[in-house]
Structures are given as C-alpha cells and as structure tokens.
Amino acid sequence: MQVGKENRVLILILLCLAVALPGACTYKGGSGRVSEMQEFDSFFSTHSDSVVMAPRWMKAQALQRMERTKDSMVRYNYLAVALKTCLATSDFDSAQLLLRQVEAFAGRQPFSHRLADLQSECFNIKGNVYSRKGYIDSAAVCFKEAYEARLKGTKFEVIPDILINLADATNHLGRPDMGAFWYRKALLMCDSLKMPYRKKISIYYGLSQGYLALRDYEQCDYYSELAGKNYADMFPDEKHFYLNNRGNSYYYRGDYSTAIGYFRKVVELVKDYPDMSWALNLSYLNLSDCFLQLNKTDSVVKYLELCQPFFEELGSTTALYYIDTQKIELALQCKDFAEARRLLAMSKASPEIDADMIHIRNKYLQQFYEETGNYRQAYDYLKENKRLDDSIRNERIRMRTADLTLRYQQDSTLMAHKVLFQKQENEMLILRQTRLVTLAVAVIALLIAAFLFLYNRKKRDLLLAQNRRTVSTLRLENIRNRLSPHFIFNVLNQEVVNRKEEEKQELVSLVKLMRRNLELAEQLCVTLAEELDFVKTYIDLERRSLGATFHPVIEIAGDVLPEQVWLPSMMIQIPVENSVKHALRGKEGERNLWIAADRREGGVCIRITDNGGGYHPESRNRGTGTGMKVIMQTIQILNMKNQAAIDISVHNVTLPSGETGCEVTFLLPDKYDYRI
Known part of the structure; x- marks a missing residue:
C-alpha cells in the first residue's frame, strides 16, 4: 500500500514536468517575441512625432530596425511605420509598393490581435492614399475597414484618428450628418479613453469643416475656436488643416482678403517642412482662386503654374478639376470665349468631385x-x-438633428467597457465587501417605502374627501348657473301675454327642462341617451326665439349605442347652450348647430359645432364661462383617477360653406370610471 502511494506521487511529478518543460520552451520563445514587440512599441511611442516632423529619418530608422528583427510580425510593423512616412513625403508610389508587401504578409497569417492592429494600419494608410488622389469612395471603405479591424486589436488609442479620417471622407461624399456621427464617436472615444485635450483638436476642426460644408458659419467658428486654443501644440499637418479650414470658411463668406491671409500662413508654415509638398500646393491652389475672385489675373496665373505640375503628377482628379474650373473663369474674365469652350470640352466631372467644386x-x-x-x-x-x-440647407437640418441624437453609440460604450475590463475584478471584490452595507440600506429603504406608502394613502384619502367636497360645490354651482334667467323670463312673458291653449306645450317643455336640469345637476354622470333627450328639450324651446333659420342636427353613428355610453352630466348641454346664447342668437341668416357622435380608436368622439362666427375670447358676448368651467373642473377631477383621460378641445373651424364656426370636441375613453 505504501509503494502504491509513492508510485502515484512519482507519476504526478513526472506529469507536471512533462507539462512544464514544453511550456518553458514556449515561454522562452514567447518572451523573445514579446521583448521585440515591446521594443517596437517603445520606439514608436517615443518617436511617433517624427513621422511628420522628420519622416525621412524615421523611415531610415524603421528600416534599419526591421533588418535586425527576427519576429516577422514585428518586422512588418516596422515596415508599416516606413509606410506612414511615405504619406508625409507624398511619395505615393513607394506607399503603394510597401502596402502590397504588408498586405501579402497579413493575408498569410492566422488571426491574432496584433495582426488586427497591423491590418488596421494598412487599411488606414490605404484610405489616406486614395483620399489624396481624390478617390473618396474607396477611401471611405478603407477607413471603415480600418476601424472594424482595430476593434479586434489591442491599440484602441488610435481609433479616434481612424474615425476622424472616416468622418472627413464621409463629409467629402456629401453626407455631413454621418460625418458628424463619426466625429462624435471619435470625441466619445477620447472621453472614454481619458485622452488629453490635444487629441480632440483634429475632431474639433473636423466638425468645423463639416459645418462649413453646410455654410453654418456660427458653428464652424465655434469648433474652430475650440481647436485653435491649442494651436501652438499642434503638429505641422494639424496646423495646416486648421489654417486651411479657416481660410476656406472666409472664402465661402466672400471675405477673400482674410482667406488669403490664412492660406499664406500655410505657405509660411511648410517652408520649414519641405516634405509637406501636398499642403503647399493645395495652398497655392486656394490662393489662386481667392485672387481670381479679386480679378487679380497675374497672381492667378502665377499660383496655378506653381501647383498644376504637382497635381498632374499625383493624378488628383478633384484638384485638376478645380484647376480647370479656375482656368475657365480666368478665360471668361479675359473675354477669351474660345479658350473657355476648349477647356469645357476637355474637362469632365467624375463621380469623386466634391459638391462644392461642382x-x-x-x-x-x-x-x-x-x-x-x-x-x-x-x-x-x-x-x-x-x-x-x-x-445644403436640408443637410444642415439633418446634421443638427444628428448632432443631438448620435452622440452616444453602442460601439463606443463597448470599447469603454473593454478598456475598463481589468477593473471589474476589483469592483466585484468591493461589491462583496459592501454586501452588509447594501442589506442595511435595503432595510432602511423598505422602512422609508412603508412610511411613504402610509403617507400617500393618508394623503389620497384627504384628497378624495376634498374631491367630494369640490364635486358637491360644483354641482350646487351648476344648479345656480345652468338655466339662463334671460331665457326663462322671455318664455314666461310670452306665455303671460299669449296664454293660448295650443301653445301650453311650450310651458310644459319649460317645466320639464327645469325639472330635468335639477335632476341632472344631482348626477355626476348620465348616459348619452339621457343627455341628448335633455338637449333636444332645450333645443325645442329655443326654436321659437331663433325662428325658421335655426337648423339643429343630431347625428349618432351606427356603432355608437347611446344607452351604453356614459359621460359627465351637462357635458353636451353646456356647449349647446353657449352656441345658442353667444353665437347663433345674434347671427343673421342661416343658423346651424350640429351634434355628432362617432366611435374612434379607444373611445367615442362627441363634437358640437355651430356656424356662429367662431370663438372670440375678447368678445363682449362671450359670457362668464361658468358652465364650461364647471365641466372642465369636473372632468379634471375624474381624470385624476383614470389612466386614460377625457380629452377636450375648443377651437375655431372653417365650414364647407366657407363660414367660420366654433367646435367643441370631447373624446370619451372606453372603460372610463366615473366613480369618485
């Protein structure tokens, strides 16, 4: 038995050694790879500014280190650095050659996070090459692929730069709303990764450029000023983009002298950086257009001759189209129509041309x-x-909307979660330690909730009692105010004077109206049939005073059952009485009154409409408004205890006859509770 135990221990030791030895070899090799990659990361982070400031030196250093490196992944990362310097020197032929080499290598490798970083770098550089040559569609596709590849990598801090490139390309494609989307995403990434303010400079002048495309100069200046706060800390290429954008903004405002000042600052800037030939020639091109607007033809010819060879060698379709455009205007200023026709015949617009150029x-x-x-x-x-x-105006509206709604997106939030992933274990530990505190807080919260429940119930009981008192007051006020004294005395005087047997029916109707009015005043709600019966009695009494020109119409839709529809009492009678007293009685000609009930989605709609000229609050005949106030207060109390509320609207309408009338609309929800 003892021997068996010793054998098991020996076997366990041998198994551990068997597992550990291959792991040690892998770790050794892995350590070498990590060491070279760390050396590359240290080199690039230390000298990243040199890609723009001293591109030729940086390229030489990258190629030398590449030759000494054994790890193939690190070798091609150095080659990607050399590739970046080709953009700074506008050496696009070399850039395309190096791109093919890096892409061929990446296509042969299995997936890894480092490979995703390298692929993202290639796509980003490729997009910049396409952009400089004027192929904006292809550039936007490359920048999008660079962004998606970088999400699978490790160096998230470069994502804002890629998003800025994508936003700029999207702006040039005439989609400033989506450009704002990508700029906002880049801004959120900077905030999530807690990057310094200077990292946001490119985003600010990018947003400025987007608003410039929409001719929203106020927003353009706002973001330009945000970017300009750190002008002294900008890289040369960033200063160029900032100054160029400012010059363009004044060009489109027609302030050509100020625009010339900014473009000349670019020329002065690049004198110290001979590799920034693209920025220099772009400034020449912009200067020629400004002088063209000022009719200074000699300066126009001078700057066009300086920049045209560069853009012809580069093959930039947008720039060459812009040059031809200026030459056409130059020929027009010189009244050389034959030359203008020749240039028009030779120059054709391609799909990549900016809308501004067109x-x-x-x-x-x-x-x-x-x-x-x-x-x-x-x-x-x-x-x-x-x-x-x-x-442009429509895009401005869309961009302002997008500016508010596209600030925070899921991808950026997910990226922030990745950055903070390492902190989650500590947070879990803190959560375990605070469990007791949480339990105590829960007990306290439960006690507070119980107190609030009892307090709210007491408050609700008090409110219910107050509502009952208010309803009682409203009903008494309704009794006092419902019948028009003027109407009662007129009818009684007529009966006293005439006293004809055959007309006693009116007196009977009046008595019925008064009795029914008192009965309804005691009821909070009635059926639609009861309310309409009361309204018909009132209308019959008014017919004599209003004469033959009074035409009341009551229309009940077939799907509305008056005996089953409940509503607050007097809800129809009060608007009808208001229409008769304040709109129709003093009207000349035909006097029409319509009462209609039909079913709508979720309830019954009742409309009272007249052709009395509409509702005028400032009119002397508008009355005291007591009746409607009683109805409004009653409905407000009922609505407080119902999820679906009774909806009321009073507004003037234009009738088919061309007359103006007043329409009172009530929408009664189904399953409405009239109990208090």
Missing part, C-alpha cells in the same frame, strides 16, 4: 453662357446651383 464650376458656366447669349443653358446651371443650395 457648385463653383456651375457658377462660372452660368456666367459663360450668359455672356455667350445661351440663356437657356445659363438658366439650367442657375437651377442646378439652387438645387445644391437647397440640398
């Missing part, structure tokens, strides 16, 4: 056709520009 070209074409007498074509371009302006 807008400028259309303005010059309108001028060309006006001066050559082709007013039909000039009018067509005028209409097209108006359509573009309307589209």
Whole structure:
C-alpha cells in the first residue's frame, strides 16, 4: 500500500514536468517575441512625432530596425511605420509598393490581435492614399475597414484618428450628418479613453469643416475656436488643416482678403517642412482662386503654374478639376470665349468631385453662357446651383438633428467597457465587501417605502374627501348657473301675454327642462341617451326665439349605442347652450348647430359645432364661462383617477360653406370610471 502511494506521487511529478518543460520552451520563445514587440512599441511611442516632423529619418530608422528583427510580425510593423512616412513625403508610389508587401504578409497569417492592429494600419494608410488622389469612395471603405479591424486589436488609442479620417471622407461624399456621427464617436472615444485635450483638436476642426460644408458659419467658428486654443501644440499637418479650414470658411463668406491671409500662413508654415509638398500646393491652389475672385489675373496665373505640375503628377482628379474650373473663369474674365469652350470640352466631372467644386464650376458656366447669349443653358446651371443650395440647407437640418441624437453609440460604450475590463475584478471584490452595507440600506429603504406608502394613502384619502367636497360645490354651482334667467323670463312673458291653449306645450317643455336640469345637476354622470333627450328639450324651446333659420342636427353613428355610453352630466348641454346664447342668437341668416357622435380608436368622439362666427375670447358676448368651467373642473377631477383621460378641445373651424364656426370636441375613453 505504501509503494502504491509513492508510485502515484512519482507519476504526478513526472506529469507536471512533462507539462512544464514544453511550456518553458514556449515561454522562452514567447518572451523573445514579446521583448521585440515591446521594443517596437517603445520606439514608436517615443518617436511617433517624427513621422511628420522628420519622416525621412524615421523611415531610415524603421528600416534599419526591421533588418535586425527576427519576429516577422514585428518586422512588418516596422515596415508599416516606413509606410506612414511615405504619406508625409507624398511619395505615393513607394506607399503603394510597401502596402502590397504588408498586405501579402497579413493575408498569410492566422488571426491574432496584433495582426488586427497591423491590418488596421494598412487599411488606414490605404484610405489616406486614395483620399489624396481624390478617390473618396474607396477611401471611405478603407477607413471603415480600418476601424472594424482595430476593434479586434489591442491599440484602441488610435481609433479616434481612424474615425476622424472616416468622418472627413464621409463629409467629402456629401453626407455631413454621418460625418458628424463619426466625429462624435471619435470625441466619445477620447472621453472614454481619458485622452488629453490635444487629441480632440483634429475632431474639433473636423466638425468645423463639416459645418462649413453646410455654410453654418456660427458653428464652424465655434469648433474652430475650440481647436485653435491649442494651436501652438499642434503638429505641422494639424496646423495646416486648421489654417486651411479657416481660410476656406472666409472664402465661402466672400471675405477673400482674410482667406488669403490664412492660406499664406500655410505657405509660411511648410517652408520649414519641405516634405509637406501636398499642403503647399493645395495652398497655392486656394490662393489662386481667392485672387481670381479679386480679378487679380497675374497672381492667378502665377499660383496655378506653381501647383498644376504637382497635381498632374499625383493624378488628383478633384484638384485638376478645380484647376480647370479656375482656368475657365480666368478665360471668361479675359473675354477669351474660345479658350473657355476648349477647356469645357476637355474637362469632365467624375463621380469623386466634391459638391462644392461642382457648385463653383456651375457658377462660372452660368456666367459663360450668359455672356455667350445661351440663356437657356445659363438658366439650367442657375437651377442646378439652387438645387445644391437647397440640398445644403436640408443637410444642415439633418446634421443638427444628428448632432443631438448620435452622440452616444453602442460601439463606443463597448470599447469603454473593454478598456475598463481589468477593473471589474476589483469592483466585484468591493461589491462583496459592501454586501452588509447594501442589506442595511435595503432595510432602511423598505422602512422609508412603508412610511411613504402610509403617507400617500393618508394623503389620497384627504384628497378624495376634498374631491367630494369640490364635486358637491360644483354641482350646487351648476344648479345656480345652468338655466339662463334671460331665457326663462322671455318664455314666461310670452306665455303671460299669449296664454293660448295650443301653445301650453311650450310651458310644459319649460317645466320639464327645469325639472330635468335639477335632476341632472344631482348626477355626476348620465348616459348619452339621457343627455341628448335633455338637449333636444332645450333645443325645442329655443326654436321659437331663433325662428325658421335655426337648423339643429343630431347625428349618432351606427356603432355608437347611446344607452351604453356614459359621460359627465351637462357635458353636451353646456356647449349647446353657449352656441345658442353667444353665437347663433345674434347671427343673421342661416343658423346651424350640429351634434355628432362617432366611435374612434379607444373611445367615442362627441363634437358640437355651430356656424356662429367662431370663438372670440375678447368678445363682449362671450359670457362668464361658468358652465364650461364647471365641466372642465369636473372632468379634471375624474381624470385624476383614470389612466386614460377625457380629452377636450375648443377651437375655431372653417365650414364647407366657407363660414367660420366654433367646435367643441370631447373624446370619451372606453372603460372610463366615473366613480369618485
């Protein structure tokens, strides 16, 4: 038995060694890989500014370290750094060559988080190359793939930069609302990752550029000022984008002198950075257009000759289209219509051209056709520009809406959760330690809830008693105010004077009306049939005083059963009496009164309409409003204890005859509780 135990211990030790030895080898190799990757991360974080500030030195350093590195993943990360420097020097041929090498390597590797980071870097650089060449559709696709790949990687801190590129491309595609969406997502990422303020600078001037596209200069200036607070801390390329955007904003406002000042600042800036040739030539192109607007043709020719060779070599469709547009306007200013026609025949717009460029070209074409007498074509371009302006206004509305509704999205929240994932274990420990405190808080909360329940029940009982007193007061006030003294005395005087046997029916109706009024005043609710019977008695009494021109109509829809529909008493009679007293009695011509009941979704709708000229609160004949006040207060009390409320509306309507009338509408919900 003792030997068996020793054998089991020996076997256990051997198994542990068998597992540990391969693990130790893997760890050794793994340690080497981690060490080289850590060395790369340290190198890049230390010298990342040099990608823009000293791109040629950075490229040489990356390639030298690449040759000394054994880990293939790290080697191609160094190659990706060299690839980034090609963008800074506008060496797009070399960039495309290196891109193919990195993409070929990535396509052969199994998935890993580090590989996702490398693929994201490639897609982002590829998108920048497409963007610089004017292929914005392809650039947007690459930036989107870069973002999705980075979500699977480890370096989340670069996601805002990718989102900024995607937002900028989306803006150039004429979707400023989605551009704002991506900028807002980048801003939220910065907040979630607790990045410094300077990281948000690109987002602010990106949002400024989006609002510039919509000609919302107030918002454009707001975000530009936010970005400009840290101008001194910006990288050269960031300063270029900021100054260029400010210049463009003043160009579109027509303040060409101020715009020229900003574009010249860009020229001064890039003098110290000879690799920023793209920024320099873009500024030349913008300067030529500003001088074109000021009719300084010599300066226009000068700057176009400086920048055209660069963009022709680059093959930028947007820039070349812009150059041709300026040359067309230059020919128009010189009255050289033959040259303008030649340029128009040679220059064609491609789908990648910005809407702003098309807008400028259309303005010059309108001028060309006006001066050559082709007013039909000039009018067509005028209409097209108006359509573009309307589209910009519509996009402005959509962007403002998106600005409020697209601030916080699920992807950003998920990313913040990933960053904070390591803190969750500590939070769980804190939760266990505070369980006792939570239990104590729960007991206290239970006691407070019990106290609030008892307090609310007592308060509800007091409110119920108050409601009962209020209803009683309202009913007594209703008794005092329901019948018009003027009406009663008129009828009685007529009976005293005439005293004809055949007319005694009116006196009988009056007595019935008074008795029924008192009965209804004692009831909180009645059926629709009872209310309509009372209203018909009242109308019959009023017919004589109103004459043959008075036409009351009562229409009850077939799906409404008056004996089964309940409503507050006097709810129809009071608006009817108001219509007769204040609208129809003094009206000349036909006097119409309609009472209609039909079923709507969820209840019954009752409408009382007259053609008495409408409701005028300032009128001397509008009455005291006591009757309607009684009804409104009664319904308000009933609504307090019902989930679905009785809805009331009083408004003027235009009748089919062209007359103006007043309409009182009540919507009675089904299963309404009239008990207090």
